[in-house]
Amino acid sequence: MMRKLIVMLLIGGISLLGITPALAQEVYELKQYEKLTGKKIEFKEAPMLRVKVAAGELPPVEERLPEEPLVVKPIEAIGKYGGTWHRANLGVLSFQVYCEVEEHLFSYDEYCTKILPNIVKGWEISEDGKTVTFFLRKGMKWSDGAPFTADDFVFCWNDILLNKDLTPVVPAKLTIEGEPGTIKKIDDYAFSLSFAAPYSMVVEMFANAYPPMIFAPAHYLKQFHPKYTSMEKIEKMMKKEGFASWQDYFKTKNDTNGGNPERPVIGAWYPIDERGSAIQRFLRNPYYFKIDTEGNQLPYIDKIEESLMADAEAILLRALAGELDYQALRISSVANYPVCKQNEEKGDYRVIPQVPMGAGINLCTLYFNFFHKDPILRDLFRNKKFRIALSVAINREEISKLLFKGLANPSQVAPSEKTPWYVEEYAKQYTEYDPKTANKILDELGLVWDKNHQYRLRPDGKQLRFVISAFTPWPPENVEASELIKGYWEDIGIKVVVKPVDRQLWVTQVTAAEFEVASYAAAGGSYGQPAVS
Incomplete structure (x- = not known):
């Protein structure tokens, strides 16, 4: 067996x-x-x-x-x-x-140094860097046997992503200088994306974890879209299945x-x-x-x-x-490792402590919203000195002892030692627990204490506070770690609220940039939003 x-x-x-x-x-x-x-x-x-x-x-x-x-x-x-x-x-x-x-359009090799074909078999970038042409696999099919063609990309881009009823905010990764790209069908197995300015990382973006979806089964979804099917017919289907709006109905069908x-x-x-x-x-x-x-x-x-x-x-x-x-x-947690290892023979399974290669994932990582609507928080989050103060205010060694049995390695968001890209300086900078330095930096930034010395004030005189949106499903220690970080930051005068958030809401908030600080993980570096550095 x-x-x-x-x-x-x-x-x-x-x-x-x-x-x-x-x-x-x-x-x-x-x-x-x-x-x-x-x-x-x-x-x-x-x-x-x-x-x-x-x-x-x-x-x-x-x-x-x-x-x-x-x-x-x-x-x-x-x-x-x-x-x-x-x-x-x-x-x-x-x-x-x-x-x-x-599936993704592209993938990476083992060391993430080379982009590999996947759905797309080839691509070309224009000399000005504004247009990328993608070449699909002739004869490729959806799981129902229908052809998978450029029409599926054009439909998704124009009728889903650029449809404000379905996508009020176009994913930032599909825009340059605030303008979404445009799509052009070349033939059944080729299409191009053009942007207002050079987009040098667009191919890399599509190869990364969970890029924005830019294709959908047009042959199936058009029956639920008012551009292709009368609202009278759609409303009959909605009523039969218990939906109040065509937007919710369409999104459910396009899950x-x-x-x-x-x-x-x-x-x-x-x-x-x-x-x-x-x-x-x-x-x-x-x-x-x-x-x-x-x-x-x-x-x-x-x-x-x-x-x-x-x-x-x-x-x-x-x-x-x-x-x-x-x-x-x-x-997969440090806390579960001993019991899993002890029951290996009885359960007839084997435990693999660590795959030997890979970029590594940094858990309990903090992401600051560089695009926050509040101009004061936005400027603070973008200020490297402010982020340094918050970083050195965190007692990573204590978090390791309390939540990970002392086995976690205090680090910045950086590739692990098991990769060719490991640089100790990048991994260890600003990780030493130093609340005195943190307070000094905040003082220098003009974030003064209130008269009772209970919390710091923003430049507009209001209490300096923000919310950590802590992803609840994984890692299992994420919410507890966020609560510990809250305590460290409140020690230096910043009021923090930790809000546990489930996967669906977390993804919605992060994708729409409707958060202040998010806590999750990073695959050997930033996970799509700026992180503590």
């Missing part, structure tokens, strides 16, 4: 507890790989799909794959088809589901996090259960666009079953009992 696997991603830095992700894979275009190896790839498929082909329920694998599928070199060995991945999560679908049902099993996807698996089911199930996508180096259409695993549990303790108990195949989410 195959042993279960628990990954305990543990040691690193605070504000910032660094952990490391799985190794990246080498990828090739089909013609490129065949030329390099001198062998002709023959496509193969999973037995469960082969049965459907024989029954006439699916076209042959050669017709389901794009003309140029992406070839993925396995990290260890060619896998075996079949099986169900049993895992668990808290009582709602997690953002992790996005990783199963969707990119696995909440709508009818919505086609391009990821390795597609959902088959609606939100609210005790077990969320996912099946392999028969039209997935990747193969391994032997021509096997990916993924290897047939199904995923994610049990939605009441709390993290329930997930841990299932993991200890050997009922989960691979689990890090919600249980």
Whole structure:
């Protein structure tokens, strides 16, 4: 019997507890790989799909794959088809589901030094840096077999992202100088994005974790959009399904996090259960666009079953009992490591303390809103001296002892020691606990105390205060760490309110820049918003 696997991603830095992700894979275009190896790839498929082909329920694998599928070199060995991945999560679908049902335009290599093709097989940047042309995979399909083309990008950009009823604020990453880019279809498998000014990092942005979604299944979603379907017809569907506004109705139908099993996807698996089911199930996508180096259409695993549990303790108990195949989410913490290690043999699983390579993740990281609507807070958050004062006011060693058994490494938001980019100066600057220096800096910035010496005043005479929006699902110590940070900052005269925020609200607030200070994590550096530095 195959042993279960628990990954305990543990040691690193605070504000910032660094952990490391799985190794990246080498990828090739089909013609490129065949030329390099001198062998002709023959496509193969999973037995469960082969049965459907024989029954006439699916076209042959050669017709389901794009003309140029992406070839993925396995990290260890060619896998075996079949099986169900049993895992668990808290009582709602997690953002992790996005990783199963969707894909990025690009990806990075193991060391994040090279951008690799993914959905997009190639790209060109204009000489002035304002326009990027993307080339898609001819013959690529959605999970329902419909063509995946430039039309899906044009529809998403013009009719979702630029539709103020659906997207009141265009994601900042899709704008330059406050202006959103424009999209142009070149042909079915090529389109361009143009911006008002050079956007040198646009390709890197799309390769990063969770970039803005710029494609959607137009063939499915147009039936819910008033530009393509009469409101009379849409309202009939809304009434039947209990929706009051077409915006909410459309967004529910366009749920990119696995909440709508009818919505086609391009990821390795597609959902088959609606939100609210005790077990969320996912099946392999028969039209997935990747193969391994032997021509096997990916993924290897047939199904995923994610049990939605009441709390993290329930997930841990299932993991200890050997009922989960691979689990890090919600249980990967220093506090859980001893009990997981002690029960390894009994639960018939193995614990991996740390994947040896990767950029690392910094937990309990603080993000300041550089675009806050309050001009005073905005100027303070952008002031490096102010952030330095807040940083040296934090007792990271104490946080490590209280929350991480002293195993966390005090650090700034920086790559871990296990990467080629580690620079001790960057990792350690302003991490020494020094409230005296913090107070001195705040005094120099003119942030004087009130007459009773209880709190500091803003330049407009009001109390200096702000809210830390603490992401509640992960890391498990995040809210407690934020409360400790609150105490350190109040010692230097800054009033702080810690507000625990669930995933959906946190993402909404951060994406719309409607927060003051956010607490979450960072993948070896900034996670899309400015962080303590």
